[in-house]
Amino acid sequence: MAIKKLLVASLILxxxxxxxxxxxxxxxxxxxxxxxxxxxAALLAMPVRVGDGVDERDISEVIQSLFAxxxxxxxxxxxxxxxxxxxxxxxxxxxxxxxSGNKAIKEEQLKENLDASRISVGEALDRTTLSKxxxxxxxxxxxxxxxxxxxxxxxxxxxxxxxDLKFVFTEGVxxxxxxxxxxxxxxxxxxxxxxxxxxxxEVPWWNFLADEKYQKQVLAGDLEILRxxxxxxxxxxxxxxxxxxxxxxxxxxxxxxxxxxEGEQYRVEDVSFRGNLMDKGDELESLVTIxxxxxxxxxxxxxxxxxxxRKLGELGYAYPQVSxxxxxxxxxxxxxxxxxxxxxxxxxxxxxxxxxxxSTKDEVLRREMRQMEGSWLNSKSVERGKERLNRTGFFETxxxxxxxxxxxxxxxxxQYTVKEANAGNINFGIGYGTESGISFQAGIQQDNxxxxxxxxxxxxxxxxxxxxxxxEYRDPYFTLDGVSLGGKVYYNEFEASDANIxxxxxxxxxxxxxxxxxxxELNFFEFGLGYDHNKISNTQEYYQIEKFKAIHGFDRGxxxxxxxxxxxxxxxxxxNLNRGYFPTxxxxxxxxxxxxxxxxxxxxxxxxxxxxxxYPLDEDHHFSLxxxxxxxxxxxxxxxxxxxxHLLPFYENFYAGGFxxxxxxxxxxxxxxxxxxxxxxxxxxxxxGNNSCATGTDDAAGGNAVALASVELIVxxxxxxxxxxxxxxxxxxxxxxxxxxxxxxxxxxxxxxxxDYSDPSxxxxxYGAALQxxxxxxxLVFSIARPIKKYEGDDEEFFTFTIGRxx
Numbered sequence: 087m088a089i090k091k092l093l094v095a096s097l098i099l100x101x102x103x104x105x106x107x108x109x110x111x112x113x114x115x116x117x118x119x120x121x122x123x124x125x126x127a128a129l130l131a132m133p134v135r136v137g138d139g140v141d142e143r144d145i146s147e148v149i150q151s152l153f154a155x156x157x158x159x160x161x162x163x164x165x166x167x168x169x170x171x172x173x174x175x176x177x178x179x180x181x182x183x184x185x186s187g188n189k190a191i192k193e194e195q196l197k198e199n200l201d202a203s204r205i206s207v208g209e210a211l212d213r214t215t216l217s218k219x220x221x222x223x224x225x226x227x228x229x230x231x232x233x234x235x236x237x238x239x240x241x242x243x244x245x246x247x248x249x250d251l252k253f254v255f256t257e258g259v260x261x262x263x264x265x266x267x268x269x270x271x272x273x274x275x276x277x278x279x280x281x282x283x284x285x286x287x288e289v290p291w292w293n294f295l296a297d298e299k300y301q302k303q304v305l306a307g308d309l310e311i312l313r314x315x316x317x318x319x320x321x322x323x324x325x326x327x328x329x330x331x332x333x334x335x336x337x338x339x340x341x342x343x344x345x346x347x348e349g350e351q352y353r354v355e356d357v358s359f360r361g362n363l364m365d366k367g368d369e370l371e372s373l374v375t376i377x378x379x380x381x382x383x384x385x386x387x388x389x390x391x392x393x394x395x396r397k398l399g400e401l402g403y404a405y406p407q408v409s410x411x412x413x414x415x416x417x418x419x420x421x422x423x424x425x426x427x428x429x430x431x432x433x434x435x436x437x438x439x440x441x442x443x444x445s446t447k448d449e450v451l452r453r454e455m456r457q458m459e460g461s462w463l464n465s466k467s468v469e470r471g472k473e474r475l476n477r478t479g480f481f482e483t484x485x486x487x488x489x490x491x492x493x494x495x496x497x498x499x500x501q502y503t504v505k506e507a508n509a510g511n512i513n514f515g516i517g518y519g520t521e522s523g524i525s526f527q528a529g530i531q532q533d534n535x536x537x538x539x540x541x542x543x544x545x546x547x548x549x550x551x552x553x554x555x556x557x558e559y560r561d562p563y564f565t566l567d568g569v570s571l572g573g574k575v576y577y578n579e580f581e582a583s584d585a586n587i588x589x590x591x592x593x594x595x596x597x598x599x600x601x602x603x604x605x606x607e608l609n610f611f612e613f614g615l616g617y618d619h620n621k622i623s624n625t626q627e628y629y630q631i632e633k634f635k636a637i638h639g640f641d642r643g644x645x646x647x648x649x650x651x652x653x654x655x656x657x658x659x660x661x662n663l664n665r666g667y668f669p670t671x672x673x674x675x676x677x678x679x680x681x682x683x684x685x686x687x688x689x690x691x692x693x694x695x696x697x698x699x700x701y702p703l704d705e706d707h708h709f710s711l712x713x714x715x716x717x718x719x720x721x722x723x724x725x726x727x728x729x730x731x732h733l734l735p736f737y738e739n740f741y742a743g744g745f746x747x748x749x750x751x752x753x754x755x756x757x758x759x760x761x762x763x764x765x766x767x768x769x770x771x772x773x774x775g776n777n778s779c780a781t782g783t784d785d786a787a788g789g790n791a792v793a794l795a796s797v798e799l800i801v802x803x804x805x806x807x808x809x810x811x812x813x814x815x816x817x818x819x820x821x822x823x824x825x826x827x828x829x830x831x832x833x834x835x836x837x838x839x840x841x842d843y844s845d846p847s848x849x850x851x852x853y854g855a856a857l858q859x860x861x862x863x864x865x866l867v868f869s870i871a872r873p874i875k876k877y878e879g880d881d882e883e884f885f886t887f888t889i890g891r892x893x
Contacts, residue, residue: 109139109140109141110139110140110165110168111137111138111139111140111168112134112135112136112137112138112139112140112168112169112170113136113137113167113168113169114136114168114169114170115129115132115134115136115169115170115172116166116169116170116171116172117172117173117174118171118172118173118174119173119174119175119176120174120176121176121246121247122157122176122179122210122247123157123158123174123176127155127157128152128155128157128172128174131151131152131154131155131157132148132151132152132172133147133148133151134147134148134170140170145163148163148170148172149161149163152172152174156177156204156210156212157176157177157210158174158175158176158177159175159176159177159213160174160175161173161174161175162174176210176247177210177211177212178210178211178241178243178244178247178248178249179208179209179210179211179247179248179249180205180206180207180208180209180210180211180248180249180251181207181244181248181249181250182207182250182251183197183200183205183206183207183251183252183253184250184251184252184253185252185253185255186252186253186254186255187254187255187256187257188253188255188257189255189257190227190230190232190257191223191226191255196253199219199222200219203215203218203219205219205251211241211249211251213241216239216241216251217239219237219239220237220238220239223237223253223255224236224237227257227258228302229301229302229303230260230299230300230301230302230303231260231261231262231299231300231301231302231340232257232258232259232260232261233258233261233333233337234256234258234259234337234338235255235256235257235258236255236256237253237254237255237256238253238254239251239252239253239254240252240253240254258337259338260299260300260301261299261300261333261334261337261338261339261340262299262300262338262339262340263285263286263287263299263300263339263340263341263342264287264334264339264340264341265287265341265342266280266283266285266286266287266342266344267341267342267343267344268280268344268346269343269344269345269346270327270345270346270347270348271346271348272348273316273319273321273348273351274315279312279315282308282311282312282315283308283311283312284304284307284308284311285300285301285304285305285308285342300331300340300342305329305331305342309326309329309344312326312344312346313326314384314385316348316349317382317383317384317385318383318384318385319351319381319383320351320352320353320381320382320383321348321349321350321351321352322349322352322382322384322412322414322421323347323349323350324346324347324348324349325346325347325349326344326345326346326347327345327346327347328343328344328345329342329343329344329345330342330343330344330345350416350419351381351382351419352381352382352412352414352419352420352421353379353380353381353382353419353420353421354376354377354378354379354380354381354382354420354421354422354423355378355415355418355420355421355422356378356422356423357374357376357378357390357422357423357425358422358423358424358425359371359424359425359426359427360424360425360426360427361426361427361428362427362428362429363427364401364429366397366401369397370394370397370425370427373390373393373394373397374390375389375390376390376423382421387410387423390410390425391408391409391410391425394406394408394425394427395408396465396466398427398429399463399464399465399466400464400465400466400467401429401432401462401464402432402433402434402462402463402464403429403430403431403432403433404430404433404463404465404488404498405430405431405433406427406428406429406430407426407427407428407430408425408426408427408428409425409426410423410424410425410426411423411424411425411426412424431495431496432462432496433462433463433496433497433498434460434461434462434463434496434497434498435457435458435459435460435461435462435463435497435498435499435500436459436460436491436497436498436499437459437499437500438452438455438457438459438499438500438501438502439499439500439501439502440452440501440502440503440504441501441502441503441504442503442504442505442506443504443506444506445506446480446504446506450478450480451475451502451504453563454471454474454475454478455467455471455474456470456471456474456607457470457471457500463488463498468486468488468500469486470607471486471502472484472485472486472502473664473665474607475502475504476663476664476665476666476667477661477663477665477666478666479507479666479667480504480506480507480666481504481505481506481507481667482505482506482507482667482812482813482860483504483505483812484502484503484504484505484665485502485503485504486500486501486502486503487500487501487503488500489501507667507860540559540560540561540562541558541559541560541562541572542558542559542560543556543557543558543559544556544557545557552578552579552580552581552585553578553579554576554577554578554579555576555577555578556574556575556576556577556578557574557575557576558572558573558574558575559572559573559574560572560573560600562602567604568603568604569601569602569603569604570600570601570602570612571599571600571601571602572599572600572602573597573598573599573600574597574598575595575596575597576594576595576596576597577594577595578592578593578594578595579591579592579593580592580593580594580737583785585753585754586743586752586753586754586755586786586881587741587754587785587786587787587788588626588628588759588760588783588785588786588787589624589625589626589785590622590623590624590625590626590631590736590737591622591623591624592620592621592622592737593620593621593622593623594618594619594620594621595618595619596616596617596618596619597616597617598614598615598616598617599614599615599616600612600613600614600655601613601614608660608661608662609658609659609660610658610659610660610661611656611657611658611659612655612656612657612658612659613654613655613656614654614655614656614657615652615653615654615655616652616653616654616655617650617651617652617653618650618651618653619648619649619650619651620647620648620649620651620735620737621646621647621648622646622647622648622649622737623645623646623647624645625645625647626760626785627642627762628760628761628762628783628785628787629760629761629762629763629780629832630736630758630760630761630787630827630830631736632763633733633829634733634735634736635647636730637726637728637730637731637732637733638687638688638726638732639726639727639728648687649686649687649688649735650686650687651682651686651687651688652682652683652685652686653680653681653682653683653686654680654681654683655678655679655680655681656678656679657676657677657678657679658675658676658677658678659674659675659676660673660674660675660676661674662674663698663700664700667860668812668815668858668860669700670700670702670707670710670800671700671701671702671707671710672699672700673697673698673699673700674696674697674698675695675696675697675698676694676695676696676697677693677694677695677696678693678694678695679691679692679693680692680693681723684724688722688732688735689722689723689724689732690720690721690722690723690732690733690734690735690738691720691721691723692718692719692720692734692738693718693719693720694716694717694718695715695716695717695718696714696715696716697713697714697715697716698712698713698714699712699713699714700712700800701713708801708802709799709800709801709802710799710800711797711798711799711800712796712797712798712799712800712817713795713796713797713798714794714795714796714798715794715795715796716747716792716793716794716795716823717792717793717794718740718791718792718793719790719791719792719828720734720738720739720740720790720791721733721734721790721828721829722734733790733829734790734829736787736788739787739788739789739790739827740757740788740789740790740791740792740825741753741754741756741757741786741788741792741825742754742756742757742792742794742823742824742825742850743755743756743757743786743880743881743883744883744886745867745869745886745888747794747821747823748794748821748822748823748850748852749819749821749852749854749856749869749871749883749886750821750852750853750854750871750872750873750882750883750884751850751852751873751876751880751881751882751883752880752881752882752883753883754786754788755786755879755880755881756786756823756824756825756850756880757786757787757788757789757792757824757825757826757843758786758787758788758789758825758826758827758830758843759782759783759784759785759786759787759839759841759843759879760783760785760786760787761780761781761782761783761787761832761840761843762780762781762783763779763780763781763832764779764781780832780840782838782839782840782841782879783839783879784839784878784879784881787827788825788827789825789826789827789828789830789843790827790828790829791825791826791827791828791846792823792824792825792826793823793824793846794821794822794823795821795822795823796819796820796821796822797819797820798817798818798819798820798856799817799818799819800815800816800817801816801817801818802816803815803816803857804816813859813860813861814857814858814859814860815857815858815859816855816856816857816858817855817856817858818853818854818855818856819853819854819855819856819871820851820852820853820874821851821852821853821854821871822849822850822851822852822875823849823850824846824847824848824849824850826843826844826845826846826848827843827844828844829844830842830843830844831844838878839878839879841877848877849875850873850875850876850877850880851873851874851875852871852872852873852874853871853872853874854869854870854871854872855869855870855871856868856869856870857869866887866888867886867887867888868885868886868887869885869886870884870885871883871884871886872884
């Protein structure tokens with residue numbers, strides 16, 4: 087349409103010029119029809135100025151230039167004497183943009199697409215661009231199998247040359263796959279090949295990963311799976327000869343026909359290297375896992391190429407070219423593999439930069455680096471730096487990019503981009519159980535204090551059973567070598583009966599000092615010294631406490647027990663998690679041993695081992711399996727003044743039940759119960775005699791040994807956006823465990839709440855689901871659980887809500 091107007095304008099001008107002169111000098115330029123566009127802007131868009139001589143070709147350029155400005159729908163040029171008259175019809179201004187009927191495409195995506203095409207409120211409306219957008223959106227719907235979809239841009243004129251723009255979508259339904267046919271396959275049956283596909287003609291109810299709706303992108307992925315199926319089984323000359331996708335007349339069904347050429351199966355004769363091996367031939371050959379005589383496997387060949395690239399990357403060759411050339415022997419159906427290696431230039435790191443760290447200081451990130459500036463680029467060290475930043479727990483995400491330095495061919499800059507997490511939290515928790523009711527707890531902790539990477543916490547907590555004031559500080563880099571130094575002071579009042587434990591009151595205070603020493607990238611050792619003062623009162627005279635009192639020289643009627651203990655401790659931590667914030671792969675292990683020094687009022691030791699292992703179940707780590715375990719044991723050592731063996735103090739016992747141990751059970755209620763004895767015959771206590779005088783209760787007493795295990799399947803959070811998935815974690819789980827007392831020696835288990843509490847086989851189990859959210863206040867955890875196996879005296883707790891702790 088624009089070209090026709092251009093020609094008409096040129097002919098009009100041409101006849102005019104022909105009557106007067108072939109060319110004329112422009113003495114003035116006038117515009118008619120300008121509304122939104124200023125005269126100055128229109129004149130600047132023209133290649134002709136007053137005083138210029140113009141002819142037909144110049145006028146054509148005028149019209150082309152004005153159209154190119156994007157402001158006009160119609161342009162006519164006339165000669166009025168020596169004046170150039172330009173009549174224009176401006177494009178309307180977009181007043182608003184709305185959408186209707188779109189479900190498969192979000193409005194945010196549509197607006198981004200329109201902005202990229204310069205279709206936005208306030209811009210001139212280009213109808214040609216609208217047609218292209220309509221076509222592009224319909225093509226998208228066709229690619230996902232919605233062949234009945236239509237997209238129409240409706241323009242409604244408004245006063246003052248404005249227009250409302252509305253996109254009306256009619257999406258229809260996705261065409262379903264009616265049949266997938268294979269032609270030419272003899273090695274694998276149709277069923278074997280189709281089982282590998284994500285697209286399925288018939289989807290069983292249990293296969294939630296398959297899809298019977300046709301999608302062009304999914305088909306492309308399935309064709310690559312088909313190719314891999316043959317290459318991984320030795321069919322190197324496999325070829326997909328044709329792909330036909332037929333649509334039913336009603337556009338609701340799709341028939342896919344694949345014609346393939348399988349070829350012959352080949353076995354590997356040998357594997358050799360050529361190219362610039364840099365005297366690393368032996369190291370490269372050690373990477374070969376393909377044995378002579380085995381069937382060719384494309385996945386193994388790709389893995390070998392990647393392993394060679396990683397090895398070269400560790401040596402500073404960041405952009406190597408590695409390709410495998412097959413040399414066929416069709417007579418013997420064998421193939422020789424020649425791995426061609428071109429390492430390219432060795433690359434050095436000029437600078438390492440960081441972005442996204444608003445509160446965290448650069449030095450906190452820089453000290454986690456293992457790649458040094460000025461040295462050659464080591465891909466393993468670069469990735470190690472990323473892993474270490476992830477493990478700090480200060481960041482939601484960590485990305486690293488290698489940027490070439492302009493003007494050089496052997497230097498790069500590294501740019502680490504982080505998104506800071508809420509490293510500090512307000513530990514506020516609310517729990518609810520069928521018998522426990524509502525409980526509260528609170529505290530403040532900053533793991534990245536003032537952006538220094540140091541941990542600082544002050545806690546002032548009060549609830550029904552505990553009053554606690556504590557302060558702790560830890561510098562993970564007290565020395566440049568990574569030696570850490572930390573300390574803690576605390577005061578605590580604990581009312582056991584309100585914590586679901588048989589009644590006693592413990593007023594304690596103490597302090598500790600710890601030093602940490604890194605052994606390597608994954609292993610860390612910590613040593614500590616501590617002092618604790620315990621003042622225990624209001625004890626119930628049940629058997630386990632009476633036994634402790636008797637051994638340590640306290641009378642049964644003593645209302646107050648005071649103990650001063652000095653201890654030393656050692657721990658080992660191995661952290662191989664892929665990140666500290668919602669990990670999906672790797673493991674975390676911690677073993678600790680604490681022992682009071684000889685001469686303390688209570689001589690005992692406690693050993694614990696905790697492990698978490700994450701197994702990703704898919705390439706994108708959307709699904710992961712978490713295995714957790716805990717083992718603990720404590721006991722006394724040495725003898726008391728009365729010649730008895732020391733015991734683990736009852737206030738140091740292990741307990742189970744609650745969010746961090748056995749979900750579905752009320753906090754601390756799993757394990758040995760308090761047993762009262764009175765009027766027993768001689769030998770009745772601990773002697774295995776007639777213990778009919780023992781009376782059991784449902785009050786928890788704890789034990790000196792614990793074993794816990796959990797299996798947890800982590801799944802994507804339903805209905806959450808991709809961005810929200812980084813802050814949410816949903817899982818289903820099974821917990822199991824037990825607590826027992828190896829020093830328990832009552833044998834009568836014939837009464838209510840009486841069991842052999844020295845038996846570790848009294849295992850409880852539960853199942854349930856949990857949701858974790860990294861909120862601005864800190865991590866929030868919701869869980870629901872039901873017991874599978876329980877014993878008399880165990881209390882259930884169906885729902886828990888906690889702030890401040892995650893797994």
